[in-house]
Amino acid sequence: MNKFRIMAVMLVVLAAVSFVSCGKKGTKEEKEIVLTTGFEENEIFFIGTERCTVPELNVYVRTSQSQYEGVFGEEIWDRDIGNETLEQYLKRMALYRLAKIKAMKLLAAREGVTLDEGEESRCKKAAGEYIASLSENDRSLLGADEDLIYRMYSEFALADKVYKSITEDVNPEISDDEARTITVKQIMIKTFYRDISGNRIDYNEKQKKEAYDRASTMLKRLRNGEDFDALAERYNEDSQVVYSFDKDSSLPAEFVETAFNMETDEVSDIIETPFGYHVIKCVSTFDREETDENKQKILAQKKEEVFGKTYDEFVQSQYSGLNDELYNATTYDRSALETDESFFDVYNRVFAKEQG
Numbered sequence: 368m369n370k371f372r373i374m375a376v377m378l379v380v381l382a383a384v385s386f387v388s389c390g391k392k393g394t395k396e397e398k399e400i401v402l403t404t405g406f407e408e409n410e411i412f413f414i415g416t417e418r419c420t421v422p423e424l425n426v427y428v429r430t431s432q433s434q435y436e437g438v439f440g441e442e443i444w445d446r447d448i449g450n451e452t453l454e455q456y457l458k459r460m461a462l463y464r465l466a467k468i469k470a471m472k473l474l475a476a477r478e479g480v481t482l483d484e485g486e487e488s489r490c491k492k493a494a495g496e497y498i499a500s501l502s503e504n505d506r507s508l509l510g511a512d513e514d515l516i517y518r519m520y521s522e523f524a525l526a527d528k529v530y531k532s533i534t535e536d537v538n539p540e541i542s543d544d545e546a547r548t549i550t551v552k553q554i555m556i557k558t559f560y561r562d563i564s565g566n567r568i569d570y571n572e573k574q575k576k577e578a579y580d581r582a583s584t585m586l587k588r589l590r591n592g593e594d595f596d597a598l599a600e601r602y603n604e605d606s607q608v609v610y611s612f613d614k615d616s617s618l619p620a621e622f623v624e625t626a627f628n629m630e631t632d633e634v635s636d637i638i639e640t641p642f643g644y645h646v647i648k649c650v651s652t653f654d655r656e657e658t659d660e661n662k663q664k665i666l667a668q669k670k671e672e673v674f675g676k677t678y679d680e681f682v683q684s685q686y687s688g689l690n691d692e693l694y695n696a697t698t699y700d701r702s703a704l705e706t707d708e709s710f711f712d713v714y715n716r717v718f719a720k721e722q723g
Contacts, residue, residue, distance in 0.1 A: 406690045411462070411697070414687035417469040421697055422510040423519060427461035429508060430710040433703050444701055454699050462694070466687075471526035474681050480529045482521060490520040493717040500708035508702060520714055533677050534670035541662040548613045548657040550650040551626050552595060555605040556582045557643040582637050582644035589634055595648050604643065611654065613661050622647070 406413075409421045435443050435453070448456040475481070482490070494517035501509070556578045558570045570578060585602045589595060599608045616623050619640035629635060629649040638645045 406688075406693070409693075410690055411694055412466065412687065412689045414466060414469050414682075415473045415685045417473055419465050419469055420515075421693070422515055423465055424458070424461050424697065425509045426511055426516070426519065426710055427464060428457045428699055429704050431457045431460065432699065433706075434709065436703050441701065457699070458694070458697070468522050468526050470678070470682050470685065471529055472522050473685065474678065475525045475529035477681070478529055478532060480525065480532050482524055482528065486524050486528070487521065489717050490524055491517055493520050493714050496717065497708060497710060497713045500706045500713070502705045504702075505704045505706055508704065516710075519710075523714060524718070530670075530674055533674050537666070537670050537673055539666055541665050543653075543658060546613060546658050546661040546665055547652075548611055548654045548661050549626060549652050550609065550611045550654055550657075551629075552599065552608050552648045552650055553605065553610060553622075553645050554582075554585060554595075554599045554603045554608070555643050555645045556585075556602065557604045558639075559643070579637070579644055582646065586634075586637060586646050589646065595634070609650070611657055613658075 407418070411419050411421055411424055413419070435457075444453055446453060451459070494513050497516055498506075498513045506512075558575050558578050559567050560570070562568055581602065585598055588598060596608075610618065612618055612623065612626075614623065614627060619642065621638050621640050622645060625635050625638050626647055626649065629647065629652070631649055631652055633649050635645075635647040638647065
């Protein structure tokens, strides 16, 4: 069940852009072509008229490297992320993020969105502060000067501005009912197990009946007045007892529907989900703090949907190409940046301070 909870990650993957070259946009043949020639020195990719260089990739990768090491320590480099190394993962995420920024810069031009003098000034200030924070070794690792950092901040600011422009008409009013978050306690009796390789093996009919009988015994004791928490400590086979969620939760539909039709302190009958047999006790049918937080999440999701539609249609109209030979040849050692200043934190601090 806990695998269905929303998990926080350090890096937000903005969007992946498919790198393609010549031909009529959108054809199957064109999507299979990868351009590896015709690039200027140090150019990693292009999209439309925008180009991205190795130093830009360095800034994103090295910033992420410092963030990871700051949280997990240098030993994080000895671990794989799925089927790739951490270095490969950070390069891929940096490529995706830069591709999104470049595409949004082109979208801003189409929408007539530009930076005003104040925003340009803040980008210059942020660039000066970030470059000043770098040691000589840091600058060597990045291969970036103040002009490049200023351009990167300007593109970042432009991407933020065009996003706000496209989503400004999204209705910010979210009702309590739409965002309502409830809290329940639950006891689960599993109807599956994991083999030595971690594969799920469903119970056979006899095992399922035994699990249901345990759930029935436990429910009967609840009905007779025994304490829910005490029984949960003994019977619960899930990793947690308390869950807070809204109607759009990724928890099993049977579980969510039952919970949202309960009153405070009410105890459910036995519910079957793909995970097992559950008995739920409603703790709260409305949590004001979590509901207000959920309103912000719903609003952000609605804005992302509106922007995503415009962005996806726009990207499909753009030619793009990846210099995969240079991309694959660009490697990173474990020499993390010495600065305590994050590329993104400097931007956020300067813009927040000036706007505040």
